[in-house]
Amino acid sequence: MENITSAAELKRVIQRVEIEHVMQGKRLKEQFFLAYENLKPANILKSTLNEITKSPYLIDNILGATLGLITGYLSRKIAVAGSGNPFRKLIGSVLQFGITNLVAQHPDLIKLFGQFIMQHLFRKKEMNSVKP
Secondary structure, eight states, X not given: OOOOOSHHHHHHHHHHHHHHHHHHHHHHHHHHHHHHHHTSHHHHHHHHHHHHHHOHHHHHHHHHXXXXXXXXXXXXXXXXXXXXXXXXXXXXXXXXXHHHHHHHHOHHHHHHHHHHHHHHHHHHHHHHHHOO
C-alpha cells in the first residue's frame, strides 16, 4: 500500500475503502440470497427433475429396470399359471428374479435380440410374398 502523507490523501483512501466495503457487502448479500433460493425444497426438487430429464443414461437405466421388472413379473405369471404348488411358486420366483436381473443389466442385448428377430420375421414374410 502507498504511504499516506497528508490528511486529504487519508480521506481519499478511507472513502475508497468504504466504497469497496459497501460493494463487497452487496455482493455478499446477493450470494446469500442465491444460496438461500437454491436450498429451498421446491428449487432442489425442480433442479433434480431437470437433471433427470436431461440425462439420457438415467432414462435408459430407468427404462431398462422397468422392462426387467415387467418381463420378470410376466415370466413368473407364466411359470406359475395359477398353480397352488409351492415348488412351482418357488421356481416362478427364482425365474422372476433371474429374468429381471438379466434384462435390467443387459437392456442393449435384449434390444439387439428383438431387432434380430424382427428382421428375420419380416425377411421371411417378404421372401414368402415374393415366391408365388
